[in-house]
Amino acid sequence: METIYLAIPLSCLVGSIAAGLFGRFLGRVGAHRVTIAGVAISFVLSTVVFVDVMRGNLFNGTVYTWAISGGVPFEIGFLIDELTAMMIVVVTFVSFMVHIYTIGYMQDDPGYQRFFSYIALFTFAMLMLVMSNNFLQLFFGWEAVGLVSYLLIGFWYQRESAIAANLKAFLVNRVGDFGFLLGIAAILYVFGSLDYATVFEAAPGAASATVADTETLWITVICLLLFLGAMGKSAQVPLHVWLPDSMEGPTPISALIHAATMVTAGIFMVARMSPLFEFSDTALNVVLVIGSLTAFFMALIGLVQNDIKRVVAYSTLSQLGYMTVALGASAYAAGIFHLGTHAFFKALLFLAAGSVIIALHHQQDMRYMGGLKRVMPITWVTAIIGTLALIGFPGFSGFFSKDAIIEAVHYSEQPAAGFAYVALTLGTLITAFYSWRLIFLTFHGKPRMSEHDFEHAKESPWVVTLPLILLAIPSVVIGWMYVQPLLFGDFFGDSIKVLPEHDTLAKIGAHYDHGGSVAWQMLTHGLTALPVILTLVGTALAYFMYIQRPDLPGKIASTFSGLYRVLMNKYGFDEFNEFVFARGARKIGSFFWRKGDESVIDGFMVNGTARVVGWFSSVVRHIQTGYVYHYAFAMIIGLFVFMTWFLSS
Numbered sequence: 001m002e003t004i005y006l007a008i009p010l011s012c013l014v015g016s017i018a019a020g021l022f023g024r025f026l027g028r029v030g031a032h033r034v035t036i037a038g039v040a041i042s043f044v045l046s047t048v049v050f051v052d053v054m055r056g057n058l059f060n061g062t063v064y065t066w067a068i069s070g071g072v073p074f075e076i077g078f079l080i081d082e083l084t085a086m087m088i089v090v091v092t093f094v095s096f097m098v099h100i101y102t103i104g105y106m107q108d109d110p111g112y113q114r115f116f117s118y119i120a121l122f123t124f125a126m127l128m129l130v131m132s133n134n135f136l137q138l139f140f141g142w143e144a145v146g147l148v149s150y151l152l153i154g155f156w157y158q159r160e161s162a163i164a165a166n167l168k169a170f171l172v173n174r175v176g177d178f179g180f181l182l183g184i185a186a187i188l189y190v191f192g193s194l195d196y197a198t199v200f201e202a203a204p205g206a207a208s209a210t211v212a213d214t215e216t217l218w219i220t221v222i223c224l225l226l227f228l229g230a231m232g233k234s235a236q237v238p239l240h241v242w243l244p245d246s247m248e249g250p251t252p253i254s255a256l257i258h259a260a261t262m263v264t265a266g267i268f269m270v271a272r273m274s275p276l277f278e279f280s281d282t283a284l285n286v287v288l289v290i291g292s293l294t295a296f297f298m299a300l301i302g303l304v305q306n307d308i309k310r311v312v313a314y315s316t317l318s319q320l321g322y323m324t325v326a327l328g329a330s331a332y333a334a335g336i337f338h339l340g341t342h343a344f345f346k347a348l349l350f351l352a353a354g355s356v357i358i359a360l361h362h363q364q365d366m367r368y369m370g371g372l373k374r375v376m377p378i379t380w381v382t383a384i385i386g387t388l389a390l391i392g393f394p395g396f397s398g399f400f401s402k403d404a405i406i407e408a409v410h411y412s413e414q415p416a417a418g419f420a421y422v423a424l425t426l427g428t429l430i431t432a433f434y435s436w437r438l439i440f441l442t443f444h445g446k447p448r449m450s451e452h453d454f455e456h457a458k459e460s461p462w463v464v465t466l467p468l469i470l471l472a473i474p475s476v477v478i479g480w481m482y483v484q485p486l487l488f489g490d491f492f493g494d495s496i497k498v499l500p501e502h503d504t505l506a507k508i509g510a511h512y513d514h515g516g517s518v519a520w521q522m523l524t525h526g527l528t529a530l531p532v533i534l535t536l537v538g539t540a541l542a543y544f545m546y547i548q549r550p551d552l553p554g555k556i557a558s559t560f561s562g563l564y565r566v567l568m569n570k571y572g573f574d575e576f577n578e579f580v581f582a583r584g585a586r587k588i589g590s591f592f593w594r595k596g597d598e599s600v601i602d603g604f605m606v607n608g609t610a611r612v613v614g615w616f617s618s619v620v621r622h623i624q625t626g627y628v629y630h631y632a633f634a635m636i637i638g639l640f641v642f643m644t645w646f647l648s649s
Contacts, residue, residue, distance in 0.1 A: 001049070001052065001057070001059065001080075002059070002061070002063075002078075004045050004048060004049060005049065005059065005078045005080055005131070006063060006078075007041070007042075007045055008042050008045050008046055008049070008088060008092075008127060008131070009042070009124050009127040009128050009131065010124075011038040011039070011041040011042045011045070012035075012038050012039055012042050012095075012120050012121070012123045012124040012127065013038075013120075013121070013124040014038055015034050015035040015036075015037065015038025015039065015116075015120045016035065016038070016117045016118075016120035016121035016124060017117075018031075018034045018035075019031040019032075019034055019035050019113050019114075019116045019117040019120065020113075020114070020117035020118075020121075023113025023114065023116075023117065024113070026113070027113075028112045028113060031112065031113035031116050031117070032099070032102070032103055032112075032116050035099060035116040035117065035119070035120040036096070036099045036100065038120055039092060039095050039096050039099050039120060039123055040096055042088075042092045042095075042123070042127070043089075043092035043093055043095075043096045046085075046088040046089045046091075046092045046093075047089060049080060049085055049088065050085040050086070050088070050089050053080060053081065053082055053084075053085040054082075054085070058080060058081050058493075059078060059079070059080040060077070060078075060079045060080070060081075060133050060196075060197060061077055061078065061133070062075045062076070062077040062133075063075075063076045063077055063078060064076040064077075066136075072188065072192070072193065072194065073194075074136050074194070075134055075136065075137070075194075075195075076136075076137055077132070077133040077134055077137065077195075078131045078132070078133055079131065079132065079133035079196060080131070081493065081494070081495040082491055082492045082493050082495045083268075083271065083272065083336065083492055083495035083496060084130055084131055084495070086336065086340060087130040087268060088127060088130060088131065090339075090340050090343045090344075091123065091126050091127060091130065091261060091343075092123070092127070094255075094256065094259050094261075094343050094344070094347045094471075095119070095122075095123040095256060095261070097347065097351070097467035097470055097471055098119065098252045098253075098255050098256045098347065098351070098467070099116070099119065099120075100463055100466065100467050101252055101255075101351050101354070101463065101464055101467040102115065102116065102119065102250075102252045103463040104358070104460060104461050104463040104464040105250065105251060105252055105354055105358060105464065106250060106252070109250075111155065111156075114155075115152075115155060115250065115252075115253075118148060118151050118152050118155070118253075119152070119252065119253060119256060121148050122145065122148040122149070122152065122253075122256060122261060122262075123256075123261070124144075125141055125144035125145045125147075125148055126141065126145055126261040126262070126265070127141075128140060128141040128144065129141025129142055129144075129145060129265055129268075130265075130268055132196075133195065133196050133197070134194045134195050134196060135184045135187060135188075135194040135196070135199075136194050138184075138269070139180070139181065139184060141265075142177065142180065142229070142233070142265065142269075143177065145233075145261065145262050145265060146169075146170065146173045146177065146233070146262070149166075149169060149246070149253075149257055149262050150166045150169060150170045151166075152249050152250075152253040152257070153165050153166040153169050153245075153246045153248060153249040153253070153257075154166030154167075154248070154249070155249050155250055155253070156248070156249075156250070159248065161248050162248040162249070164245070164248075165242075165245040165246055165247075165248040165249075166246075166248075166249075168241065168242050168245055169242035169243075169245070169246055172232060172239055172241060172242040173232045173233065173239075173242065174232075175228075175232060175239060176228050176229045176230070176231050176232015176233060176239050177229055177232060178228075179224075179225045179226075179227075179228025179229055179232075180225065180226060180228065180229025180230075180232075181229075182225045183222050183223075183224075183225030183226040183228070183229065184226075186218065186221060186222045186225060187199055187222055190206055190209060190218050190222065191206065196272075199275075199276075200275040200276070200497070203219070203275050203276055203279060204279070206218065206219060207219050207279035217280065217282075219276060219279045219280050219283075220280040220282045220283055222276060223273070223276055223277050223280045223283035224280075224282075224283050224286060226269065226270070226273055226276075227270060227283060227286065227287060227290075229266065229269070230265075230266030230267070230269055230270050230324075231266065231290065232266070233262060233263065233265045233266040233269075234263050234264065234265065234266030234267055234320050234323075234324065235263055235294075235316075235317055235320060236266075236290050236291065236294045236320065236321070236324060237290060237293045237294045237297065237298070238573060240294060240298065240317055240573075241570075241573050241574060241577060243258070243263065243313060243316065243317060244310055244313045244314060244317075244570075246258075246313070247307065247309040247310055247313055251309065251350060251351070251353065251354030251357060252351075252354065254309060254312075254313070254350050254354075255346070255347045255350035255351050255354070256347075258312070258313065258316040258346055258347075258350060259316075259342070259343045259344075259346040259347035259350065263316065263320055264320075264323075264339050264342075264343070266324075267320070267323045267324065267327065267335055267336070267339050268336070268339070270287070270324075270327045270332075270335075271327060271332045271335060271336050271496060272495075274330075274332050274496050274497045274498065275497040277327070278330065278497055278498060278499045278502060279499075281414065284327075284328050284329075284330065284414055284502075285328065285414050285415055285416040286328075287324055287325075287327050287328030288325055288328030288329065288409075288412075288414055288416040288417060288419075288420045289328075289416050289419065289420070290324060291320075291321045291322070291323070291324030291325035291326075291327070291328055291420065292321065292325055292416070292419055292420040292423040292424065293321070293423070294317060294318065294320060294321030294324065295318050295319075295320075295321025295322050295324075295325060295423055295424055295427045296318075296321070296423040296424075296426060296427050296430075297571065298314050298317035298318045298321065299314070299315070299318040299427050299430040299431055299434070300430060300567055301314050301567050301570055301571075302314035302315055302318065302430070302431075302434040303430065303433065303434050303437070303567065304557075304564060304567045304568050305434075306365050306366055306367055307364050307365060307366070308353045308356065308357070308364050308365075308366050308369070308438065308442060309350070309353055309357075309364055311366070311434060311437075311438050312346070312349050312350055312353055312438070314434075315346070315349075315390060315431065315434070315435065316346060318427060318430075318431060319338070319342050319346070319390070321427075322338060322402060322405050322424060322427070323335045323338050323339055323342070323405075325405060325409055325420050325423075325424060326338065326404075326405040326408060326409075328414065328416070328420070329405075329408045329409045329412040329414065329417060329420070329504050330408075330412070330498050330499070330502035330503065330504055331404065331405060331408035331409075331412075331504050331505050332492075332496045332498065333486055333487055333491070333492055333496060333505060334401060334404040334405045334408050334487060334505060335405065336486075336492075336496075337400075337401045337404065337482070337483070337486045337487060338398075338401035338402060338404075338405060340401075340478065340482075341389065341397040341398050341400070341401045341474075341475070341478055341479060342398070342401070344389070344397065344471050344474040344475045344478060345385075345386045345389035345390055345396075345397065345398055345471070345475040346386075346390070347471055348382060348383075348385070348386035348389075348468060348471040348472055348475055349383065349386040349387070349390065351464070351467055351468055351471065352379050352382055352383040352386060352468055353383075354464070355376065355379040355460040355464050355465070355468065356369065356372060356376065356379060356442060358460050358464065359372065359375070359376060359379075359457040359458060359459075359460065360449060360453055360457060361453065361456075363449065363453070366438065366441040366442055367441070367448060368448050368449045369441060369442045369443075369447075369448060369449060370441060370442070370443075370444065370445045370446055370447050370448045370449070371443070371444070371445060371446055371447035371448075371454065372442060372443045372447075372457060373443040373444060375454075375457050375458055375459065376443070376457070376458070376459050376460070377459065378459055378460075378465045378468065378469070379459065379460065379465065379468065380443045381472075382465075382468040382469060382471070382472045383439060383442075383443070384439065385472040385475050385476060386471075386472065386475055387435045387436065387438070387439055389475040389476070390431065390435050391428070391431050391432040391435050391436075391535050391538070391539070392428060392431075392531065392532070392535055393535065394523055394526055394527055394532055395476075395479075395523060396475065396476055396479065397474065397475050397476065397477070397478045397479035398475075398479070399479060399523075399526065399532075400479035400480075400483040400519065400522060401479065401483075402428070402531070403522060403526050403529070403531060403532075404483070404487050404505070404508065404522075405424065406421065406424050406425060406428075406531050407504075407508050408504040408505060408508060409421045409424060409504075411504040411507040411508060412502075412504050413501075424531075425530055425531055425534065426534070428531040428532075428534045428535050428538070429534035429535065429537055429538040430538065431535075431538070432534070432535045432536075432537075432538025432539045432542065433538040433539075433541055433542045434542075435542075436538070436539050436542035436543065436546075437542050437545075437546055440542060440543070440546040440547055441546060444546075444547060445546070445547065445550065479519065480519045483518060483519045483522065484514070484517075484518040484519060487505055487508075487509070487518075488505065488506075488508075488509035488512065488514065488518060511525075
């Protein structure tokens with residue numbers, strides 16, 4: 001099996017290298033065939049590994065020792081357990097669908113081969129991250145995902161906005177990654193190892209270790225630093241600002257980044273580090289608060305967005321907040337379950353948005369859409385399915401995972417749990433409203449685009465619609481299939497550790513009869529619960545305002561113009577970062593340029609040296625008079641000085 005483990009990421013890497021280095025010779029068809037084949041192989045092998053792990057066959061071993069320093073080995077290794085098995089299946093399946101979809105979406109793009117090379121490399125990086133068994137490889141995958149996302153967000157590098165977006169993503173993630181690296185350094189300092197198993201085994205004994213002579217626990221410092229890395233990758237407030245701007249990249253990569261890869265890396269990492277986080281209530285409460293703020297306030301911004309991709313992007317931010325809250329409530333399994341269901345329906349929504357963009361010749365403003373239901377029936381139906389899953393409509397996959405998270409927070413005894421419960425519950429109403437707003441503005445009502453564009457709008461080709469259909473299926477059925485084993489069974493085994501006093505999912509499970517269908521019991525219970533009621537209210541409000549009374553949104557925006565401007569300005573985060581950090585960085589850079597480069601280096605060291613040499617030369621030049629008696633006098637003086645020094649010594 002070790003060969004299969006190695007082949008899962010390497011098949012993607014081989015496809016990426018082939019398309020990247022030999023794309024000119026392979027041609028467009030050859031480039032997409034070799035990368036799709038690589039990802040397809042990876043998906044099939046991931047499925048084989050998933051089945052093998054479900055039979056109880058786990059693996060934790062070193063593949064390659066890179067170096068040994070101070071007795072600490074730096075290794076490349078794989079940890080294949082239940083958490084890894086689930087992640088690799090989700091990542092490779094969504095990536096496979098995105099690769100197929102890309103054939104249709106990027107068919108006229110001159111960077112066709114380069115794009116396929118990038119997305120295959122992106123998949124390789126994510127697989128190396130989730131399969132790692134040590135912090136060195138985790139960091140390698142972490143940084144590789146960030147690097148390739150930089151290339152993909154700025155794929156259309158001729159656009160100034162794309163370059164600004166990828167720089168923004170790169171720099172914001174450096175803030176989180178700095179904390180992440182410090183966290184890994186602290187782990188090495190405290191535990192003397194970078195191996196997961198060694199660190200996790202020693203965690204209970206090190207839980208009471210303090211920093212120097214303070215009362216601060218090392219375990220809290222480590223968890224907070226690691227979570228800072230997760231805040232960057234998984235776009236949590238205030239390090240969320242890069243994610244909406246990443247929409248400057250092509251739609252396929254928006255789906256890949258936002259659904260199953262980069263933004264879920266932070267969620268996966270915290271779940272993997274559950275043996276550490278469980279010993280720090282402080283860290284868990286910080287996770288709860290940050291996730292709650294992200295879930296609620298990012299959903300509010302989604303209400304006023306007009307770009308179809310940005311609406312879906314802000315829904316991603318909000319749903320990542322839900323996952324983060326689950327981690328803070330120690331409901332790691334519920335967070336990972338929502339990660340899985342979200343991967344399917346969010347990829348579906350992004351790809352459906354891309355299908356609409358193709359049909360309207362890359363128009364992304366929903367104010368110039370409408371009436372597309374008649375000409376794009378497959379895209380419309382699949383987008384409806386994705387929306388029902390996103391809002392947590394009873395029976396769809398998102399319902400089971402989101403309901404479990406809200407219930408887990410309700411049962412949590414952490415001090416921040418009350419605030420989190422209110423934020424998530426209100427978030428269900430907002431999510432339903434902006435999700436249906438997107439559907440109604442895009443597919444329903446009268447066409448608001450030009451008559452020419454509407455007449456030429458048509459359903460996308462099969463390479464675009466087939467992935468939509470294949471993603472719609474798990475968006476419906478995956479919740480029914482896995483809610484019981486993932487949330488209340490022993491699916492994750494020892495890959496996730498929860499202290500008995502923190503086990504909120506066990507408290508929820510005690511209310512269900514596990515001899516029957518837990519999914520059906522959750523459904524019947526959820527129908528009368530407040531989150532579902534608010535979801536239906538949000539749906540009804542969206543229908544009334546965008547189908548029955550489409551004049552109302554404009555009037556409400558005018559009435560509450562102050563609040564509307566705040567949401568349109570995204571709470572001023574961009575302006576604050578521009579004024580404080582970007583402008584401040586420019587001022588600091590300008591200071592060092594003037595005082596350092598111009599004054600010290602150029603003025604003193606370079607030009608100063610030249611001026612000293614020039615001055616000395618001007619003095620010495622006066623000695624060169626051309627008169628013999630001057631030279632004779634100088635020789636006598638020199639001889640006198642020399643003899644005096646020689647005789648005195």
